Amino acid sequence: MAEKHFKYVILGGGVAAGYAAREFVKLGLNPGELAIISKESVAPYERPALSKAYLFPQGAARLPGFHVCVGSGGERLLPEWYAEKGIELILGTEIVKADLASKTLTSAADVIIKYDILIIATGSTVIRLSDFGVQGADANNIFYLREIDDADKLVAAIHAKKDGKAVIVGGGYIGLELGAALKLNNLDVTMVYPEPWCMPRLFTAGIAAFYEGYYANKGIKIIKGTVAVGFDSDTNGDVTAVKLKDGRVLEADIVVVGVGGRPLITLFKGQVEEEKGGIKTDGFFKTSIPDIYAVGDVATFPLKLFNEQRRVEHVDHARKSAEQAVKAIKAAEEGKPIEEYDYLPYFYSRSFDLSWQFYGDNVGDTILFGDNDPTSAKPKFGTYWIKEGKVVGVFLESGSPEENKLIAKVAKLQPPVQDPEQLEKEGLAFAACV
Numbered sequence: 001m002a003e004k005h006f007k008y009v010i011l012g013g014g015v016a017a018g019y020a021a022r023e024f025v026k027l028g029l030n031p032g033e034l035a036i037i038s039k040e041s042v043a044p045y046e047r048p049a050l051s052k053a054y055l056f057p058q059g060a061a062r063l064p065g066f067h068v069c070v071g072s073g074g075e076r077l078l079p080e081w082y083a084e085k086g087i088e089l090i091l092g093t094e095i096v097k098a099d100l101a102s103k104t105l106t107s108a109a110d111v112i113i114k115y116d117i118l119i120i121a122t123g124s125t126v127i128r129l130s131d132f133g134v135q136g137a138d139a140n141n142i143f144y145l146r147e148i149d150d151a152d153k154l155v156a157a158i159h160a161k162k163d164g165k166a167v168i169v170g171g172g173y174i175g176l177e178l179g180a181a182l183k184l185n186n187l188d189v190t191m192v193y194p195e196p197w198c199m200p201r202l203f204t205a206g207i208a209a210f211y212e213g214y215y216a217n218k219g220i221k222i223i224k225g226t227v228a229v230g231f232d233s234d235t236n237g238d239v240t241a242v243k244l245k246d247g248r249v250l251e252a253d254i255v256v257v258g259v260g261g262r263p264l265i266t267l268f269k270g271q272v273e274e275e276k277g278g279i280k281t282d283g284f285f286k287t288s289i290p291d292i293y294a295v296g297d298v299a300t301f302p303l304k305l306f307n308e309q310r311r312v313e314h315v316d317h318a319r320k321s322a323e324q325a326v327k328a329i330k331a332a333e334e335g336k337p338i339e340e341y342d343y344l345p346y347f348y349s350r351s352f353d354l355s356w357q358f359y360g361d362n363v364g365d366t367i368l369f370g371d372n373d374p375t376s377a378k379p380k381f382g383t384y385w386i387k388e389g390k391v392v393g394v395f396l397e398s399g400s401p402e403e404n405k406l407i408a409k410v411a412k413l414q415p416p417v418q419d420p421e422q423l424e425k426e427g428l429a430f431a432a433c434v
């Protein structure tokens with residue numbers, strides 16, 4: 001059995017892994033000290049591209065164009081960069097066993113990898129319709145999107161089913177981004193989701209009404225308040241129809257499912273403390289086990305601003321938590337203190353020529369401002385969330401970079417609101433005065 005040993009191992013080769021590697025190099029890394037183990041066969045890349053530019057009908061993004069850290073305006077880390085720095089990329093390698101007590105990882109091919117310090121960065125996996133027994137959910141051309149291989153399969157199907165019918169199951173991030181991407185590829189798109197409006201985890205009814213109207217104007221059909229309960233397929237096993245709980249049947253050549261993600265922590269079950277579905281960490285991303293850190297989608301960490309433990313499944317936190325963990329590791333080695341993680345939640349999405357950003361927390365009362373008419377030539381609107389008389393969250397569609405900085409500042413500073421009606425009238429001008 002082959003065996004390797006490294007001072008530092010990052011398990012998972014996604015966004016967090018790439019940003020952690022860059023931080024290690026920045027703070028001082030000797031060749032041979034760090035290895036990144038990834039099930040994927042490519043070096044860390046900016047995952048958000050997979051549901052956006054990767055699917056464009058023309059000028060689509062392809063690797064090596066979107067390796068980390070281009071998504072945050074940083075240097076593009078090509079595979080050669082890791083080689084130059086003496087970082088071993090152990091790609092196409094799935095770890096199937098993790099024994100934290102003996103600091104040993106075992107791969108599917110029985111390679112043993114030992115470490116002094118481990119950073120868990122395994123991210124999330126998709127929830128599958130077959131997980132809740134939806135009939136026929138294993139038919140061909142039913143797609144999920146998490147990794148680059150999934151995106152490649154979807155791109156091949158888009159080409160094979162030119163001008164065909166697509167059904168999107170789910171009205172969250174994947175649903176909205178993929179609905180748009182498939183429409184841009186000239187498929188006839190129908191979206192189906194159980195809630196009364198799209199993206200209910202974040203959107204208010206007012207925000208959602210804009211996107212639903214905009215998508216409808218692009219020719220996307222939206223069916224709400226029902227779920228997919230089964231699929232029909234032909235003799236080749238290719239999907240032909242989606243059966244809905246309300247009795248409707250939708251013809252389909254391609255189905256894309258986005259019904260949520262689940263953090264990948266099963267390898268560590270019973271070995272490390274968990275909270276809120278993730279691995280519990282402190283403000284330095286240290287877990288309950290010495291020398292083991294957890295970052296990105298898998299970490300449930302103290303969100304200082306809101307004084308509670310949270311798990312965040314977004315790219316900005318993946319990048320920043322990875323950097324914080326590496327800073328903490330290096331500082332501990334040098335016996336120096338560092339500041340605790342003080343994160344301002346930041347989410348964003350893009351589809352068609354729309355682009356929104358959100359900062360803070362979406363709790364409390366809401367105030368919608370601006371022009372959210374989906375038929376406007378240049379719609380621009382936002383929403384403030386107000387809790388206990390203070391603004392705690394801000395959403396803005398079509399903001400300029402300066403305006404997006406302003407709303408981030410508001411969410412961070414949480415200014416008091418004297419008169420909600422005045423706030424509605426002022427809209428963005430309120431943010432400019434904070």
Ligand code: FDA
Binds near residue numbers: 017038040094315
């Ligand atoms: P990430 O998922 O990036 O990486 C985990 C890595 O670990 C993968 O390479 C995986 O193969 C590997 N792995 C897991 N288990 C393993 C094992 N046992 N052995 C070996 N390797 C293993 N966010 C946002 O803010 N804005 C956006 O626009 C988007 N867009 C977006 C699009 C799509 C299609 C997805 C799937 C996700 C987004 N996100 C997003 C979310 C964002 O991409 C996500 O939060 C980060 O990628 C999380 O980074 P991590 O490094 O934690 O996991």
Ligand code: NAD
Binds near residue numbers: 226258
């Ligand atoms: P999500 O949680 O955003 O949305 C899941 C949606 O699934 C729900 O809103 C609901 O409409 C729908 N749903 C649930 N059960 C259903 C059922 N039985 N039938 C039909 N619909 C059902 O999850 P997602 O969109 O699948 O995204 C997966 C992961 O990828 C998340 O971690 C997300 O944060 C990440 N992601 C983020 C972005 C972004 O930040 N811009 C983009 C893409 C993906």
